[in-house]
Amino acid sequence: MTNRLKALRAERGWSQAFLAERLEVSRQSVNAIETGRYDPSLPLAFRIARLFEMRIEEIFEDRE
Amino acid sequence: MECLPKSKAEKVYVRRITVTMAVYVLLVFGTTWAVRHAHVQGWLLYVCAVVPSLAIFRLLQVVGLYLKEETDEFVRQQMVNSILWGTAVVLGLSAVSDFLRGYTGKGELPGFTIFIVFWMVFALAQGVQQLRNRVGGDD
Numbered sequence: 001m002t003n004r005l006k007a008l009r010a011e012r013g014w015s016q017a018f019l020a021e022r023l024e025v026s027r028q029s030v031n032a033i034e035t036g037r038y039d040p041s042l043p044l045a046f047r048i049a050r051l052f053e054m055r056i057e058e059i060f061e062d063r064e
Numbered sequence: 065m066e067c068l069p070k071s072k073a074e075k076v077y078v079r080r081i082t083v084t085m086a087v088y089v090l091l092v093f094g095t096t097w098a099v100r101h102a103h104v105q106g107w108l109l110y111v112c113a114v115v116p117s118l119a120i121f122r123l124l125q126v127v128g129l130y131l132k133e134e135t136d137e138f139v140r141q142q143m144v145n146s147i148l149w150g151t152a153v154v155l156g157l158s159a160v161s162d163f164l165r166g167y168t169g170k171g172e173l174p175g176f177t178i179f180i181v182f183w184m185v186f187a188l189a190q191g192v193q194q195l196r197n198r199v200g201g202d203d
Contacts, residue, residue: 015202016202017202024135025136026071026136026138026139027199027202028138028198029136029137031197032138037197040138
């Protein structure tokens with residue numbers, strides 16, 4: 001799965017620490033998601049989508 | 065590399081582990097003293113032999129509680145990975161030991177080997193994952 005998290009965060013001028021705080025996860029988690037080393041669970045993906053006021057599929061994309 | 069703040073669950077986990085290990089050390093020294101110097105015998109000897117393992121059960125419970133209480137799923141997954149690594153290595157090690165003993169009569173592991181190896185592999189896996197998932201400067 002690929003995602004646009006880093007680009008979307010940059011558009012808003014948010015730091016990883018800020019995003020991590022808003023999502024109530026560690027910065028390590030945000031970094032792992034952004035770099036594609038970790039695919040978030042559905043509840044976390046929904047939290048991310050809600051925070052960016054977008055649909056999940058606008059942030060995350062299935063490679064297949 | 066940045067030193068990241070610990071989650072609430074992680075802080076509780078570290079505190080519980082510290083207390084449990086302190087109790088474990090006290091129990092080991094206490095029972096060793098009782099068996100060697102107070103010459104405990106009979107059923108009390110069996111009780112003394114088992115008492116230190118109570119702290120080990122608590123240790124396992126502390127790990128379980130951490131997995132339940134950690135809200136950061138990525139951090140939780142890293143912990144689970146480390147547990148799986150530790151379990152895989154000790155299961156493999158005990159299988160090798162059992163086959164060796166079965167066919168050659170040799171290869172018996174010294175006491176506590178499984179326990180020590182499990183935690184060593186666990187710690188190593190945690191360290192490797194921390195290193196792999198380290199974060200640089202925030203942008």
